[in-house]
Amino acid sequence: MIPKHPVSSDVPSPPSENSPRDRIDLLSNPSFEVDKPEEACGVFAVYAPGEDVAKLTYFGLYALQHRGQESAGIATFEKDGRVHSHKDMGLVSQVFNESMLAKLTGNLGIGHTRYSTTGSSRIVNAQPALVETRLGTLALAHNGNLVNTAELRQELLDRNCNLVTTTDSESIAIAIGLEVDNGKDWLEAAIGAFQKCRGAFSLAIGTPAGMMGVRDPHGIRPLVIGELEGNPSRYVLASETCGLDIIGARYLRDVQPGELVWITDEGLASFQWNREPSRKLCIFEMIYFARPDSVMHDESLYSYRMRLGRQLAEESPADVDIIIGVPDSGIPAAIGFSQATGIRYAEGLIKNRYVGRTFIQPTQTMRESGIRMKLNPLKDVLQGQRVLMVDDSIVRGTTSRKIVQALRDAGATEVHMRISSPPVTHPCFYGIDTDNQDQLIAATQSVEQIEAKIGVDSLAYLSWEGMLKATGEDPTQFCSACFTGDYPIAIAEPLKRSKLMLEKVGKV
Ligand SMILES: O=P(O)(O)OC[C@H]1O[C@H](OP(=O)(O)OP(=O)(O)O)[C@H](O)[C@@H]1O
Numbered sequence: 001m002i003p004k005h006p007v008s009s010d011v012p013s014p015p016s017e018n019s020p021r022d023r024i025d026l027l028s029n030p031s032f033e034v035d036k037p038e039e040a041c042g043v044f045a046v047y048a049p050g051e052d053v054a055k056l057t058y059f060g061l062y063a064l065q066h067r068g069q070e071s072a073g074i075a076t077f078e079k080d081g082r083v084h085s086h087k088d089m090g091l092v093s094q095v096f097n098e099s100m101l102a103k104l105t106g107n108l109g110i111g112h113t114r115y116s117t118t119g120s121s122r123i124v125n126a127q128p129a130l131v132e133t134r135l136g137t138l139a140l141a142h143n144g145n146l147v148n149t150a151e152l153r154q155e156l157l158d159r160n161c162n163l164v165t166t167t168d169s170e171s172i173a174i175a176i177g178l179e180v181d182n183g184k185d186w187l188e189a190a191i192g193a194f195q196k197c198r199g200a201f202s203l204a205i206g207t208p209a210g211m212m213g214v215r216d217p218h219g220i221r222p223l224v225i226g227e228l229e230g231n232p233s234r235y236v237l238a239s240e241t242c243g244l245d246i247i248g249a250r251y252l253r254d255v256q257p258g259e260l261v262w263i264t265d266e267g268l269a270s271f272q273w274n275r276e277p278s279r280k281l282c283i284f285e286m287i288y289f290a291r292p293d294s295v296m297h298d299e300s301l302y303s304y305r306m307r308l309g310r311q312l313a314e315e316s317p318a319d320v321d322i323i324i325g326v327p328d329s330g331i332p333a334a335i336g337f338s339q340a341t342g343i344r345y346a347e348g349l350i351k352n353r354y355v356g357r358t359f360i361q362p363t364q365t366m367r368e369s370g371i372r373m374k375l376n377p378l379k380d381v382l383q384g385q386r387v388l389m390v391d392d393s394i395v396r397g398t399t400s401r402k403i404v405q406a407l408r409d410a411g412a413t414e415v416h417m418r419i420s421s422p423p424v425t426h427p428c429f430y431g432i433d434t435d436n437q438d439q440l441i442a443a444t445q446s447v448e449q450i451e452a453k454i455g456v457d458s459l460a461y462l463s464w465e466g467m468l469k470a471t472g473e474d475p476t477q478f479c480s481a482c483f484t485g486d487y488p489i490a491i492a493e494p495l496k497r498s499k500l501m502l503e504k505v506g507k508v
């Protein structure tokens, strides 16, 4: 067996000292002074001989920036199998520039924006993960999270594989490489490796022979296929359709749960690598993570979120003067609420577009008043008004508490809050690094207690039934573990213990 080493990139990246956070690895229980909202990684890939694949990948990642802001990377493949790659800590626009992109030549590009879930936020863990095999280099970009990383890593270590990162994603790449080195071709090797992976994985994989798009049997994280406009058989893979729009690619379809698509010069071939798929798309993708201009189930998430707001208004109206949304993701639901009630929608909070989602607040005072760096209330809109504020979710409750105080300081006479999803009571293990359960305010507090804690005159969440009605899809088609604790993929004991209050909750 050939020992696995990461490919040395021919566009060298110096180690970065300013990682957004220094997270302790796997199964640890760290506490950060970082405002780190929930995100999920972004993957993008393009197979387009004759096109500038690095630029296309760059723009695709640009559209997927909201999914991960810790590091970014691109690997490109030449026809002869040579690979160029560059990855670093930071936003896509910080990691790449024109001259850097010009060096990333080839027919095929694989890109990633990272929000770490397994493995700390350090450059060594940035993706795509690169592995050398008997058949050449493999580049893998992963959105999701394995729940059997510890076992998989141990198995690979027992087989003398050289693990150089602490991510679950590298283990998938190395497991494929191991199968290749044992004599299999790319497809057999990948399918063999996926049998060993449990958890969420939407993958874009580059090889010298072609490109793969893959989803786990539950399809927990999204992955779509597009075609370059006017250039059929030039295929694109992206976490969301907004990644296709930005480069003028046409949406073809989703990669299905348990499916592998293999894209080569011959076109696109589909393989159902798992025979018992059971669709469980993360419902929080639709409620919050994905961009509102992305399309899922044939409509924009903007329209879907407005419908959540209308349903919320039906369930929990309030006697107020104006309705405001918490930028950005609370706004469509606030507009829906306003449409359903006829109460005027107004912009009461202005967001500083240049403050990223992942944001280290440098001093205690700034942390305390941190919300002002991101959201500033409009005094003349709020003064003397009874305000109803709509947001998509409350996770820890810190954002809401600070915003409510800011609205009162700006002259609001009453502040009511409505949330366009049910209470988040359980952490995610499938690609969103939600806090431990005891940090989730709704896991330990009643609605009345939360109301008092965040200081609103009234608080109501969208009911579970209301969410399903607005979603209009079979509830069994979604993973909604963050609301119910019903995890569709069993979680290993140590992982459970790391995040769940098992004794108190007893649901899993
Ligand atoms: O209860 P908390 O733990 O404070 O977090 C919840 C807040 O975080 C998210 O917004 P985010 O800051 O990601 O902004 P966005 O809507 O622009 O994505 C979400 O929309 C809530 O406003």
Ligand SMILES: NC(=O)CC[C@H](N)C(=O)O
Residues within 6 Å of the ligand: 039, 040, 041, 042, 114, 115, 116, 117, 118, 119, 127, 142, 143, 144, 145, 146, 167, 168, 169, 431, 432
């Ligand atoms: N948020 C994600 O999808 C993360 C992918 C992978 N588990 C990592 O930590 O790099």
